[in-house]
Amino acid sequence: MKLTIFATTDVHGAIYPYNYFDRQPVNHGLINLKYFIDQYKKDHPDEIVMTVDNGDLLQGDVWSDYDVDHSRAPLITGVLNAMYDVVGLGNHEFNFGLDYLNDIYGNVDIPIINSNLDFLDNPLKNKVKRHALIPVDTPAGRLNIGFVSAVPTQIMKWDKYNLEGNVEVASMKESIDREVQVLKKSGADLVILLSHSGMSRAKEDMERFGENQTFLMTFLKDIDGIVFGHTHELFPHDGYEIDVSTLDIVKGTVNGVPMVQPGVKASHLGRLTFEIDMTDGVQITDSKAQLIEAESIEPTPEYLSRYEDEHKEVLKYLSTEFGEIKTPWHSYFSRVAPSYSVQAVAEAAKEYTFKIKDDIELPELPVLAFSSAVKSGRDGSADFTVIDEGTLTLSDAIDIYKHANSFMIIKVTGDILKEWLEWSASQFTSDKEKNILSPNRSRAGFPGYNFDVFIDLEYTIDISQPPRYSSSAKKISDSERIVSMSYNDEAIDPDDEFIIPAHNYRVAYTPFLRDQEVLHESDQSIRDIVIDYMKSEPEFELKDPITVIPSGKYYFISATKARDYIKDEPIRHIRTIEDGFSWYEIEM
The missing domain is CATH 3.60.21.10 (Metallo-dependent phosphatases)
Known part of the structure; x- marks a missing residue:
């Protein structure tokens, strides 16, 4: 039988x-x-x-x-x-x-x-x-x-x-x-x-x-x-x-x-x-x-x-139209360069924070927004956010942020913020490796959704130093890659305090964030916040908060289709490989 x-x-x-x-x-x-x-x-x-x-x-x-x-x-x-x-x-x-x-x-x-x-x-x-x-x-x-x-x-x-x-x-x-x-x-x-x-x-x-x-x-x-x-x-x-x-x-x-x-x-x-x-x-x-x-x-x-x-x-549900964008938004290069689709999530969370700030009586502290690319190639060459210029629909907004993670606001000090940046910086291999990025997978790699970008800061990452964290935010060395970090052109001290619009997954997943003070917790999902933000036809200036040293040419892998979206980035397509991916060169 x-x-x-x-x-x-x-x-x-x-x-x-x-x-x-x-x-x-x-x-x-x-x-x-x-x-x-x-x-x-x-x-x-x-x-x-x-x-x-x-x-x-x-x-x-x-x-x-x-x-x-x-x-x-x-x-x-x-x-x-x-x-x-x-x-x-x-x-x-x-x-x-x-x-x-x-x-x-x-x-x-x-x-x-x-x-x-x-x-x-x-x-x-x-x-x-x-x-x-x-x-x-x-x-x-x-x-x-x-x-x-x-x-x-x-x-x-x-x-x-x-x-x-x-x-x-x-x-x-x-x-x-x-x-x-x-x-x-x-x-x-x-x-x-x-x-x-x-x-x-x-x-x-x-x-x-x-x-x-x-x-x-x-x-x-x-x-x-x-x-x-x-x-x-x-x-x-x-x-x-x-x-x-x-x-x-x-x-x-x-x-x-x-x-x-x-x-x-x-x-x-x-x-x-x-x-x-x-x-x-x-x-x-x-x-x-x-x-x-x-x-x-x-x-x-x-x-x-x-x-x-x-x-x-x-299809009918997704066809709802609202607003438009004037340039393509995508996440093809989000692990090495600024991305409209990533920044939009951070901007949405920050705007929502200011919207409810008085109602929930937040302290008078700087608000720092961050985000990462939910879709950055972990599940194949089609696993990227891609929204072409023109009219936005509900499906576009969902494509930017597909998860129903619930909205939270936490308070962190400068020393915790530095650890957060160290963790994100750990996605890079080193200046000596062929591929500047660790494998984009959740087991024995560093998936792109853990590479948080803080759009309101200016910070420098020295990738000649070993990574400090694993992808699961477990400390693996005493090295330091963050050589400088500042807010509004002023260096951040360990005791400085900041308000961070976050979400339940990030706070619960990350060991050094679990004990931070929660200022607000809600059942409002990040996805819905992003959808509402996109309906407002937002306009924002793309920010480039990260400097990587040593400067020079580095190589990474992204989808082959990404070559059609190279615009002002210092990125060059090198050659195609398998499964819809290609090698690229970037001037950092």
């Missing part, structure tokens, strides 16, 4: 095969994967076929934004009910608050599970179960398939405003171990783990409350297969970097457990397959993990037409 489990993870709202920002069809999306699964079931009637999702499905793209504004009649629930057998939670599921999740899951008929969260006085306590046990009748008898799910404990920091006092979280590894044994005692013949966590052997991840703990899960008893995610990578894949002696990249196993991580935005479909002998009990005789590229799947026009009404509804 053969059991096939198809898996998705980190879909981030990429439902219909269409790029709503470029307004062009694409060859990936959840509907494409659903088409493949539906066809597979027709072609393999003798197999047991199940489909699971591993979280971060409800946030990240335009369908998600539509559903937030129409949570009583969301588009996604029809797809969920028709496609999946079990759904696990990811960290981004909580971005819009628990009331939103109640609305969404109230329309979902399939099991929603998580094993390391306890919803306190909330209806989700009855909807989200600690595990699922699904019986399947076969010619050889009943097969009981169990599912467990875990999410990083860091959600209590990332979404503190939504979760504090409403949710309690426990260790992923310990919770999974406990729940697996509950399933086995309840008669589970095999157990599948949905781990919304990356696979890492880094010291901080191997600790009890580490963020990426899937590797540790492979040592647990009675887990027969794992779907993992969170870090947007591909496994099994030749490019996956982890030093594990028990890794079998051909079969996709670690410590003998088949594992799959199918990328991001429905770029791939994961598949776990099990050969099962039920002659004498239930024995797994063989198992493996595979990836299926969405690009290889071509839904028929008739199949796509089933979702045409929803697609048109989203």
Whole structure:
């Protein structure tokens, strides 16, 4: 007997095969994967076929934004009910608050599970179960398939405003171990783990409350297969970097457990397959993990037409026009040069701060705005904000800042501000490296969304010195790259105080910011603040607050399409490489 489990993870709202920002069809999306699964079931009637999702499905793209504004009649629930057998939670599921999740899951008929969260006085306590046990009748008898799910404990920091006092979280590894044994005692013949966590052997991840703990899960008893995610990578894949002696990249196993991580935005479909002998009990005789590229799947026009009404509804929602811009805004060079799309977010947060300043009685201190590029190529060459000159639409505003992070205002001193700048400066490698930028990935790299630019300061970064921080803001050396920093042409002293418009993710994620005084905390999202700001037809002067030394020519990688947007920047296209990227030269 053969059991096939198809898996998705980190879909981030990429439902219909269409790029709503470029307004062009694409060859990936959840509907494409659903088409493949539906066809597979027709072609393999003798197999047991199940489909699971591993979280971060409800946030990240335009369908998600539509559903937030129409949570009583969301588009996604029809797809969920028709496609999946079990759904696990990811960290981004909580971005819009628990009331939103109640609305969404109230329309979902399939099991929603998580094993390391306890919803306190909330209806989700009855909807989200600690595990699922699904019986399947076969010619050889009943097969009981169990599912467990875990999410990083860091959600209590990332979404503190939504979760504090409403949710309690426990260790992923310990919770999974406990729940697996509950399933086995309840008669589970095999157990599948949905781990919304990356696979890492880094010291901080191997600790009890580490963020990426899937590797540790492979040592647990009675887990027969794992779907993992969170870090947007591909496994099994030749490019996956982890030093594990028990890794079998051909079969996709670690410590003998088949594992799959199918990328991001429905770029791939994961598949776990099990050969099962039920002659004498239930024995797994063989198992493996595979990836299926969405690009290889071509839904028929008739199949796509089933979702045409929803697609048109989203297009209508996004077509709202307001204002215009006179020059293209993009994030292609945002890690090395000023960017209108990045600065617009900082300007929006600063304007909103001044708007509410008197109502919330802020102290009379300088307000320093910052931002980073949410889209700077981490998820491929199309993962950049690009808005051409002309009329702005709602989709453009969402493209600038797609996350629903909640607005906060904190107070910091000059010494904390310096550490913040040191952390951002750590994205650079050194003046001796071929690539001036660290890899743009969340595991073993430095993603662009952690490169904060303070538009109201003037500061100098010496990249001949080693970086002081890792991407996770953990101090890794005593070196100093920030050789000067000033505000209004005056040097900043350690005891100087500043007001910083920030957001919950940045403050919760960053160790040296967690204990800073919170002056204001709200459920207002940065995304909505940006949308309102864009509707006001803003005009601002592009600022260049950073000086990098030693001066000279340096090299970095960005999308090949970026060469069409080189304007006044001292940047030159060198050569194309693979996957839509190119090498560029910049005079710093």
